[in-house]
Amino acid sequence: MKYWSQFFIPTLKESPADAEIASHKLLVRAGLVRKLGGGLYTYMPFGLRALQKITQMCREEMDNAGAIELWMPHVHPAELWEQGPRWAAAREIMFRTDNAGAGKGRSKEPEFVLGPTHEEIITPLVKAEITSYRDLPKNFYQIATKFRNEIRPRYGLMRAREFVMMDSYSFDTTDDNAVTSYFKMKEAYEKFFKRVGVLSIAVEADTGVMGGSFSHEFMVPAEIGDDDIIYCEESGYAANREKASSGIVPKDLVDAAPVGAIEEFATPGVVTIAALEAAPYSVPGDKQFKTLVFIGDGKPFLVILRGSDELEEAKLGSLGFTLFRQATAEEIEPVLGAKPGSLGAVKGTIKDPSALAGVFADHAIRLVGNGTTGANKDGFHVRNVNVTRDLAITKFGDFRRVAAGEPCPKSGHPLKSRRGIEVGHIFKLGTKYSEKFGAVYTDDQKQSHSMVMGCYGIGISRTMQAVIEQSHDADGIIWPWNVAPFHVLICVLDPQLPEAADLAKKLGAAAEKAGADVLIDDRAERPGVKFKDADLIGIPLRITIGGKGLKEGIIEMKWRHQKEVVKVPLTEAESRITAGVTEAAAKA
RNA sequence: CGGGGUGUAGCUUAGUCUGGUAGAGCGCCUGGUUUGGGACCAGGAGGUCGAGAGUUCGAAUCUCUCCGCCCCGACCA
Numbered sequence: 001m002k003y004w005s006q007f008f009i010p011t012l013k014e015s016p017a018d019a020e021i022a023s024h025k026l027l028v029r030a031g032l033v034r035k036l037g038g039g040l041y042t043y044m045p046f047g048l049r050a051l052q053k054i055t056q057m058c059r060e061e062m063d064n065a066g067a068i069e070l071w072m073p074h075v076h077p078a079e080l081w082e083q084g085p086r087w088a089a090a091r092e093i094m095f096r097t098d099n100a101g102a103g104k105g106r107s108k109e110p111e112f113v114l115g116p117t118h119e120e121i122i123t124p125l126v127k128a129e130i131t132s133y134r135d136l137p138k139n140f141y142q143i144a145t146k147f148r149n150e151i152r153p154r155y156g157l158m159r160a161r162e163f164v165m166m167d168s169y170s171f172d173t174t175d176d177n178a179v180t181s182y183f184k185m186k187e188a189y190e191k192f193f194k195r196v197g198v199l200s201i202a203v204e205a206d207t208g209v210m211g212g213s214f215s216h217e218f219m220v221p222a223e224i225g226d227d228d229i230i231y232c233e234e235s236g237y238a239a240n241r242e243k244a245s246s247g248i249v250p251k252d253l254v255d256a257a258p259v260g261a262i263e264e265f266a267t268p269g270v271v272t273i274a275a276l277e278a279a280p281y282s283v284p285g286d287k288q289f290k291t292l293v294f295i296g297d298g299k300p301f302l303v304i305l306r307g308s309d310e311l312e313e314a315k316l317g318s319l320g321f322t323l324f325r326q327a328t329a330e331e332i333e334p335v336l337g338a339k340p341g342s343l344g345a346v347k348g349t350i351k352d353p354s355a356l357a358g359v360f361a362d363h364a365i366r367l368v369g370n371g372t373t374g375a376n377k378d379g380f381h382v383r384n385v386n387v388t389r390d391l392a393i394t395k396f397g398d399f400r401r402v403a404a405g406e407p408c409p410k411s412g413h414p415l416k417s418r419r420g421i422e423v424g425h426i427f428k429l430g431t432k433y434s435e436k437f438g439a440v441y442t443d444d445q446k447q448s449h450s451m452v453m454g455c456y457g458i459g460i461s462r463t464m465q466a467v468i469e470q471s472h473d474a475d476g477i478i479w480p481w482n483v484a485p486f487h488v489l490i491c492v493l494d495p496q497l498p499e500a501a502d503l504a505k506k507l508g509a510a511a512e513k514a515g516a517d518v519l520i521d522d523r524a525e526r527p528g529v530k531f532k533d534a535d536l537i538g539i540p541l542r543i544t545i546g547g548k549g550l551k552e553g554i555i556e557m558k559w560r561h562q563k564e565v566v567k568v569p570l571t572e573a574e575s576r577i578t579a580g581v582t583e584a585a586a587k588a
Numbered sequence: 589c590g591g592g593g594u595g596u597a598g599c600u601u602a603g604u605c606u607g608g609u610a611g612a613g614c615g616c617c618u619g620g621u622u623u624g625g626g627a628c629c630a631g632g633a634g635g636u637c638g639a640g641a642g643u644u645c646g647a648a649u650c651u652c653u654c655c656g657c658c659c660c661g662a663c664c665a
Contacts (some may be wrong), residue, residue, distance in 0.1 A: 012599065012600095012614095012615090013599085013600090013614060013615080013626065014599060014600050014613095014614070015599095015600085016599075016600085017594090017599090017600070017601090017657090017658080018657060018658055019658095020658075020659075035657095037656080037657085038656085038657065038658090092663080093663070093664075116664090117665090146665080148663095148664070148665090150663075150664070151589075151662075151663065151664095152659095152660095152661090152662090152663085154658095154659090158665095159663095159664070159665085160665095163665070164665095165665055166665090167665090217665095218665095226663095226664080313662090421665095422664075422665060423665070424665070425664090425665060457665050458665070459664090459665030460665085461665085462665055463665085493623085493624065494623085525626090526622090526623060526624090526625090526626080526627065527623070527624040527625065528623095528624075528625040528626050528627080529625085529626050529627095530624095530625085530626095531624080531625045531626085532625065532626045533626085535625090544624080546624060547623095547624095548624070549624090556624095
């Protein structure tokens with residue numbers, strides 16, 4: 001039982017100028033956090049209570065799923081990262097120090113990084129400690145502060161430079177077992193988010209810089225989310241837009257028959273899809289081929305899409321390049337023979353085909369048939385281009401961005417889209433890290449194999465804010481029971497009256513006995529201030545004790561998520577509160 | 589990193605264009621009146637106007653440099 005006057009909840013009437021979204025404003029107004037700098041926040045006593053409840057539930061669900069908690073350093077020798085498979089990509093977001101050894105008599109100054117995640121730490125550890133199949137599987141986790149030098153911190157705790165994350169790493173003997181471990185985690189995550197009281201949906205996701213074979217993200221639907229979720233209510237299909245595919249290309253597609261030979265024609269000044277769609281050319285976007293040039297690990301490669309489609313750049317990750325980027329006009333011309341706007345992939349028109357690392361085509365271009373594309377000659381295009389006859393495709397793949405309204409790949413119903421906040425992510429990694437670091441085990445046939453890994457993360461601090469984003473109204477936060485910093489708020493309107501103070505203490509003790517965390521507002525404030533603050537900080541159950549009510553022989557009960565104020569006779573107060581607490585806890 | 593914006597008291601801000609003693613609301617302190625949805629009256633404290641340089645008799649205001657913060661894009665839990 002805490003007394004407000006002894007505790008510390010600095011509430012604000014006005015929103016801070018730098019807060020844009022509801023949850024960020026409320027975090028600050030309700031006294032949960034204070035900002036130190038961009039993406040850096042102090043968890044105030046009141047906010048820390050919510051964070052710790054989330055942490056504890058996460059710990060319990062991980063333990064229940066058989067994972068084992070440990071604690072790893074957050075200062076890492078950069079060497080380890082250099083040995084790992086993603087130094088080039090990851091160093092961008094890491095806080096680094098290269099003068100940690102300065103003035104200490106070392107000839108070479110070691111470089112250190114602050115850990116953004118721990119694959120590079122856990123894998124060498126497991127390599128050293130586990131060598132036998134008898135010790136597998138294992139899943140290690142920690143709940144700790146992570147550091148990422150975000151290019152743009154945003155929305156309070158949503159994207160911070162320093163944040164609390166649960167990260168977990170599984171090690172298995174075989175691919176099948178790794179899949180089992182993966183789905184055990186998926187189940188643990190679902191239980192966790194349910195306990196937190198936040199609606200989250202698992203969607204298929206891109207593996208990004210993490211690498212690995214498949215992956216799910218846990219998304220909290222919210223308008224302000226950074227991600228697009230593509231989903232289908234009929235089939236249950238749901239995926240991050242970066243990963244989503246659609247059924248726009250029929251499985252039994254037969255390519256259109258060529259209507260004639262390729263024919264070059266002059267298109268002076270035409271360098272966009274739209275310009276070719278216009279008169280006098282009038283070639284619809286979906287009858288054009290769009291040719292994009294990228295540089296992958298130093299070599300150019302082509303991506304071909306329908307003119308009407310957009311590239312989903314994340315999907316190029318499946319091509320296996322460590323680093324890739326768009327090519328510049330200067331890099332393009334010597335290889336293709338023309339500037340952007342007149343590019344194509346028709347056999348024989350590419351100036352230097354041997355320079356290319358590959359020509360990758362989206363499946364949907366097979367819908368084109370007798371299409372038009374650049375001639376690799378400035379100011380010229382070619383028509384009657386057909387995929388199998390005229391293009392030298394290295395590999396087909398899914399590279400286009402899916403739009404809402406396209407058919408679901410499973411049911412064929414129109415796909416929908418909505419925004420979401422990513423609060424958790426699970427990856428089946430495979431052997432990418434274990435091979436690199438030599439994490440092998442010996443099986444019962446004395447054979448040596450790389451361990452099969454998975455890695456899993458939950459943004460604990462981000463989840464706290466996602467809860468607020470999903471559960472608030474115009475007056476303030478509406479905490480779900482299990483994450484509420486306190487469950488019961490006893491507003492004592494006349495704290496100077498001994499009978500009111502005594503009753504608050506007695507009812508608080510009863511609520512505590514029933515399992516609730518209790519806060520008593522004993523401040524010498526006017527009732528209006530107390531009610532406004534009560535709504536703002538969002539404690540689920542409010543009990544009001546006032547001099548007026550005491551004379552009538554009643555107190556009041558009000559749930560934050562309901563409008564009604566219920567008058568309760570003093571004689572029933574204790575039992576009604578106990579019953580309310582018990583019921584709310586059972587439902588949560 | 590590219591584009592846009594912004595910086596004045598603990599918080600929200602006016603004043604900047606057109607240079608001339610730095611203002612308000614909230615919050616805070618003192619006294620009084622109030623007392624069931626952010627009360628009222630009287631008094632008070634609190635500012636190197638983000639930092640530095642320059643122009644000027646005089647700079648919050650004009651110029652330059654730097655820094656912080658916010659928004660849009662790429663990245664992420």
